[in-house]
Amino acid sequence: MQNPNAGPRGPGGPGGPGGPGGPQFGPGGPGGMPMGPNGMPMPTPQQIQQMQAQLAAEAEKHGMTVPEFVEHIKAQRMAQIQQMQQQQRQGGGPPGGPQGGPQGQPGPPPPGMRPGMAQGQPQPIQPGPPNPIAIALANFLRSQQLKPRTCIMNGDRKDMFRVKRALRALESPAYAKARAKNPALPEIRDRASLENTFKLLPMSMLALRVVKVDPHEGHDHAPSKKGKRQKGLWTVKVEPQQEAGDDMYYVWLYEGSQIMRKVYAALALVVIFIVVLYPLWPLVLRQGVYYLSWGFLGLLGLFFLMAIFRTVLFCVTYFAVPPGLWLYPNLWEDVSFLDSFRPVWAWHETTKPKKKKKKNAMNSESAAHFAGSIGETAPATAMTTATDTQVQMAPQQRSGYVAPQVEELGDDE
Numbered sequence: 001m002q003n004p005n006a007g008p009r010g011p012g013g014p015g016g017p018g019g020p021g022g023p024q025f026g027p028g029g030p031g032g033m034p035m036g037p038n039g040m041p042m043p044t045p046q047q048i049q050q051m052q053a054q055l056a057a058e059a060e061k062h063g064m065t066v067p068e069f070v071e072h073i074k075a076q077r078m079a080q081i082q083q084m085q086q087q088q089r090q091g092g093g094p095p096g097g098p099q100g101g102p103q104g105q106p107g108p109p110p111p112g113m114r115p116g117m118a119q120g121q122p123q124p125i126q127p128g129p130p131n132p133i134a135i136a137l138a139n140f141l142r143s144q145q146l147k148p149r150t151c152i153m154n155g156d157r158k159d160m161f162r163v164k165r166a167l168r169a170l171e172s173p174a175y176a177k178a179r180a181k182n183p184a185l186p187e188i189r190d191r192a193s194l195e196n197t198f199k200l201l202p203m204s205m206l207a208l209r210v211v212k213v214d215p216h217e218g219h220d221h222a223p224s225k226k227g228k229r230q231k232g233l234w235t236v237k238v239e240p241q242q243e244a245g246d247d248m249y250y251v252w253l254y255e256g257s258q259i260m261r262k263v264y265a266a267l268a269l270v271v272i273f274i275v276v277l278y279p280l281w282p283l284v285l286r287q288g289v290y291y292l293s294w295g296f297l298g299l300l301g302l303f304f305l306m307a308i309f310r311t312v313l314f315c316v317t318y319f320a321v322p323p324g325l326w327l328y329p330n331l332w333e334d335v336s337f338l339d340s341f342r343p344v345w346a347w348h349e350t351t352k353p354k355k356k357k358k359k360n361a362m363n364s365e366s367a368a369h370f371a372g373s374i375g376e377t378a379p380a381t382a383m384t385t386a387t388d389t390q391v392q393m394a395p396q397q398r399s400g401y402v403a404p405q406v407e408e409l410g411d412d413e
Contacts, residue, residue, distance in 0.1 A: 130204035130254075133184050137197065138206045138254045140178050140185070144169040151234040153210060153251055160210065160236065164246035167194055195244040202242040206254035209243065210236035307331070314348065324348035 043051070059069035146161040146169065169175060170188055179185040186197040201207040215235040236251065278286070310327040318324035329346040330339055 130206055131200060133186070134200040134204035134206055135254070136182055136185055137200055139256065140175065141166055141169055141201075142252070142254070142256050144172075144174065148252070149234070151210070151236045151251065152215075153236050153238070158236075159252045160234070160249050161252070162246075163198070163244055163248045163250060166198060166250070167244070167246070170194055170197060198244050199242065201250070201254075207250045207252050209239045209241070210249055210251045211239050212249075213237050318348070323350050 055069065056066055059066045062069060062072070064072065144166075146165045148159040148161045150157055151160040152158075171194065175185075175188070179187070186193065186200075188194050188197060202209065212234045213236060236249070238251075278289075281289075306328070310331070314324045314326055324347070325345060326348055327345050328341055330342065333340065
């Protein structure tokens, strides 16, 4: 039965399905396929077998069973739906408005950003291969002067930097030049885009936010007082919330390109191999090494002689010209090689005993307070200033203080 309202190419029309010149379908749907409750044609048993085989192959690729793979797909789909709903709610408009794309879908995220980062939603950090844009950003920041500090995280030494220095580097002309060479780097327009660009580092596990902790936290013993702790060396831990505040600290997990390290390791192996082959060296080289070894031994002996001489010199000058004279006073200090020999000499530093002025001042105040409470004249106190000296002989009285009075009561009272 043809549709009387069908057009020339509609169902039943010329060239349409079921019409003259069009494909002839049996009852049900195209190709005689039964129609489902939603009006869509149901697959044939052969198509169902093909889909099952494809599903089993995909599950095998991911190392899962078929039911586990199906649940994994469902979880991903639900997460996508929830994320789209959150983005639509934050857009502040109906689906398809200015905050979203066609049919209520949000617009594309900025380059290098994961969906939802621009809206400020918390994004879970998932281990995996880092983003190439994040690697380019990390290489740029590693080349800048961020004034890194050494810290201890999980027993290892790491480089730590402050967020505000990294943000300044991203706003500098050097980043504009780097972006001109690599257009894939995100553009910095405002504070939001600046923070989102920086957050590419924690999202790719290249740098993580840390906070300072007590190294003895959670232990049953008290911190050791004998151990000398290096000044400025923090013990840190990773903070769950990876934010980008100016006063926050991040630790580098990305060590940069390892090509030079591999080159140095190869050179070290070559040097060791050459040293092992010392018996096969030419005679001229072996004689040169022999004389150089005697030269190094001579320098080492002179160093020890100088250390003994400086100690003897200090002992003599300690009694002859107190407080004593040191030759190369920084010789054993924790400084660089050149600073160990600067200055050439210096007098021995003596620590002066601290005077207990504060304790004496407290004793005088307590004595004056006690004398005033029992009605006696307070002892004389002196106040010394930069201009003159004043001596107070009168008792000190507080402003608004009223002395207690004794009244005699009559017999009736």
